[in-house]
Amino acid sequence: MTAAAVAPSVFAPPNPPPSESPTLLKLLIADDDRLVRDACREAATALGYHTSTSQSAEQALWLIGSQSIDIVLLDLNLTDAGRLDILREIKHRRPDIEVIVVSANATVDSAVQAMKNGAYEYLAKPFGLRELKLLLERVGAHLKHKVENRRFSETIKSDKGFGSIIGRAPEMDTLYRIIGKAAQSAHPVLILGESGTGKEMVARAIHYSGPFRDKPFIPVDCGSLVPTLIESELFGYVKGAFTGATQSKPGLLAIAEGGTVFLDEVGELSVDLQAKLLRALQEKEIRPVGSTKQVPINVRILAATNRDLEQAVAQGEFRRDLYFRLNVLSLRIPPLRERREDIPLLAETLLARVSRVTGRKHELSDDAIKALLAYDWPGNVRELENCIERCCAMNSGPVVGTADLPGSIRGVAAQPSNGGPEGRIAPIFDLEKQAILAAIAQLQGDKLMAAKLLGIGKTTLYRKLKEYGESTVALQR
Numbered sequence: 001m002t003a004a005a006v007a008p009s010v011f012a013p014p015n016p017p018p019s020e021s022p023t024l025l026k027l028l029i030a031d032d033d034r035l036v037r038d039a040c041r042e043a044a045t046a047l048g049y050h051t052s053t054s055q056s057a058e059q060a061l062w063l064i065g066s067q068s069i070d071i072v073l074l075d076l077n078l079t080d081a082g083r084l085d086i087l088r089e090i091k092h093r094r095p096d097i098e099v100i101v102v103s104a105n106a107t108v109d110s111a112v113q114a115m116k117n118g119a120y121e122y123l124a125k126p127f128g129l130r131e132l133k134l135l136l137e138r139v140g141a142h143l144k145h146k147v148e149n150r151r152f153s154e155t156i157k158s159d160k161g162f163g164s165i166i167g168r169a170p171e172m173d174t175l176y177r178i179i180g181k182a183a184q185s186a187h188p189v190l191i192l193g194e195s196g197t198g199k200e201m202v203a204r205a206i207h208y209s210g211p212f213r214d215k216p217f218i219p220v221d222c223g224s225l226v227p228t229l230i231e232s233e234l235f236g237y238v239k240g241a242f243t244g245a246t247q248s249k250p251g252l253l254a255i256a257e258g259g260t261v262f263l264d265e266v267g268e269l270s271v272d273l274q275a276k277l278l279r280a281l282q283e284k285e286i287r288p289v290g291s292t293k294q295v296p297i298n299v300r301i302l303a304a305t306n307r308d309l310e311q312a313v314a315q316g317e318f319r320r321d322l323y324f325r326l327n328v329l330s331l332r333i334p335p336l337r338e339r340r341e342d343i344p345l346l347a348e349t350l351l352a353r354v355s356r357v358t359g360r361k362h363e364l365s366d367d368a369i370k371a372l373l374a375y376d377w378p379g380n381v382r383e384l385e386n387c388i389e390r391c392c393a394m395n396s397g398p399v400v401g402t403a404d405l406p407g408s409i410r411g412v413a414a415q416p417s418n419g420g421p422e423g424r425i426a427p428i429f430d431l432e433k434q435a436i437l438a439a440i441a442q443l444q445g446d447k448l449m450a451a452k453l454l455g456i457g458k459t460t461l462y463r464k465l466k467e468y469g470e471s472t473v474a475l476q477r
Helices: 034-046 058-068 085-093 108-116 129-157 170-183 198-206 228-236 271-283 309-314 320-326 342-356 366-374 381-394 407-415 427-440 447-454 458-468 470-476
Strands: 027-031 051-053 071-075 096-102 121-124 189-192 217-221 261-263 300-305 328-334
Touching: 027 034, 027 058, 034 051, 034 129, 034 366, 051 058, 058 071, 058 085, 071 085, 071 129, 071 261, 085 309, 096 170, 108 121, 121 129, 170 198, 170 328, 189 198, 198 217, 198 261, 198 300, 198 309, 217 228, 228 261, 228 271, 261 271, 342 381, 381 447, 407 427, 427 447, 447 458
Parallel strands: 027 051, 027 071, 071 096, 096 121, 189 300, 189 328, 217 261, 261 300
Antiparallel strands: none
16 A cells, blocks of 8 residues: 555544544554555544554554454555455454455455455545544444443343343344344334233333433323323323313323333324324424413334234324334334243243242242243233233142143143144134133133233233134124
8 A cells, every 4th residue: 555545635624522532442554554554543543543553464463462452444455465364364363353444456346355254344545534534433433332232231131131021032132132222212113012022111121221211201001091081191281171171281292301101002093193193203292182382392202012003004094104203113022932942931030029929939840831831822921920920829839730820721731742633733813812712701701801811901802802703703692
């Protein structure tokens, strides 16, 4: 690389304030041209980097092994072959280092190969110092974000899960990473998952793991409130707005100033309320019921649903523009049947919780654990929690056996596991339907109690019954 590879005419402006610079980050400039090294070093120092230089591949590798280096500005001409051998060696020795590769023989193919071998970015020669400055600012912000995420994970993530969320399955690790990223953002998040998977728990993890943890977290169950009540709860009302409004009341969107409002079962909102919520999110202001004045709001929205909102949009039951507004970030909580390896851990945690309350020690027999693993849990973690509490309440000894489990779980465990007709794999829809209808029949038609014992919301239960159609009618006769 020659001095002409750097264009001094676009040299960076004066030093930025120290608070804005990537302080403490260490940059190694590996180039065989002294003038280029000096120019790059001056630009990097102006940004707040601690810099060191190297004029050979051997010296660069020695410095990487002996010093704490965060970023390497690597000239591929340091090696006789001018290829990616040194890049691969650096990433092998120090995978955490970010490498910016520069080359005078830049092609699309060489850039792709460099990125595949672990390069953070690829610079073609000649490059301007302003271009270098912008790139160093970007990689500095990237490293800062990576360090914050690591510290966050070390603080929040335990050997059993993430905060109060329990699970070690690979699907849960993916979920934890998304939660960590969502927590550092102020964008709306759409949380998808079946009933009982822990959507509110995930929403709380996002809120309390982020910069707004000291602000209010207010959950709203959109599926259990009538539309008029939801409107007054969200937007507030003024005195005399309706019968019984003897005084004004601020809405939850205003009360949660600077914090988070969690809209659970947002898919149950009426189309009229969807339009008002959309306007509130777009304009960042609300109009209380009965008022003619707008109230500014500063709140983050987390929304959750067990419905397929894309299908609801296609059917005209959910506004497309509100869907896109809420779905800036999204995550899906896997149902319990997709992470069966977490069932023993969850059961153990729930048993320990019950033991702390009752003062009696409980444990599951091996057969009981096998039965829990065989069941598909249409009510997910909430159903498992109800099952464990019920078993401990009915059991008189310390060991919970198969006989202590609900009949629906014992029945699944007792089914043959061969490939014949009796051992066929039933669709999840059929198993869920069987569990719900059997529970209602066993409780002599008491749907509210059935929903509670199954671990699902009553709104969800009624919607499921509507889907089942003729079977429900026959059951109610």
